[in-house]
Amino acid sequence: MMILGLVRWMQPVHGYDVRRELLSWSADKWANVQPGSIYHALRKLTDEGLLRAVSTEQVGARPARTTYEVTAKGVDEFESLLRAQWWQLHEVPDPFVAAFSFLPAMPRDEAAAALRNRANLIRAGIESMRASLESDWVRNSKPVHVGWMFELWLARAEADMAWCGRIAERIESGVSYLPASIEQAAEWSEWKGRAAARDNNAK
Template identity: 25%
Template structure:
């Protein structure tokens, strides 16, 4: 089973919830939202139903019964199979024990940073710093509220992990901004030279295109 269909954390969440008890898809989604798991696992109803169907097809979950509540449409209740329980523990164990390379959008953008003019890059990094500060302020308020509700730390450690990452990112971004602003970042001369050369070529092409347009006119 290892490695098969393990690209979607939502499938792992479905297995974990059905390990607790049988549920229908609407209850799965409601439970995740009540526990604020959508902060860590991307959730929408369309993808949830697709995940449920895929798990059933693989024999990891099975239909148990169809129920109707009042005037609501019938809903199919699913339960986890023995095969599903084995997959749940194996998959979860793999994710917790083994670090993997994650390709983030920010990392990709940083690898292409010299494409931007230095001043533009600085402005964008400062904007990111502000948004990170706002996000962390909101996270602190949420954590304080959760603490007042008496929720054990065990049930929001994923938030704590995310906040720690964000704080580290904020500190690093702030340092990078200072290095660029003060010209201390190694390679700044190459960056500025590249931009001067690029801007010169761009302006030359623009002027040439303008002359050709005049000639056509």
């Protein structure tokens, strides 16, 4: 979607300029668009009939550059992908959630410390985003709606950071993680015993 949209916006356009524009948006960080995959994606979209190669030219010893335009089929595909993202809710897999589901396997002290460290890392990211909004933003005349995206990221990051602090406090308070029926199960008692032994060894 990102590449189709940019070609449609900038056409006719070289792959180099598409890559440069995406990197200027930091799309490699928030849209999972890897710089090394952009030229491959352009060729693949061309093979699928979504883009057309208008011309290829070479200046001196520089690598040849192909100019692209979007086809009518590509316009339809872009608009379909665009609306799918606007009108549907997509959950992004987060490895941390998978790890957090095994919270009882972590010693309490380590789990609380890890959450506080996560909060500190998020805080550093928030400060970096705010610095971008306050300085680089105006200098580079970024579109207003991109600033609104930063507001969304900041709100999510602040909520995540606050959650880490709350859960760390609950863990440190000694609150039980599991319902009584699971707490009393033989399997859990054995697991808890091993975890307690690790805690004692760590101390």
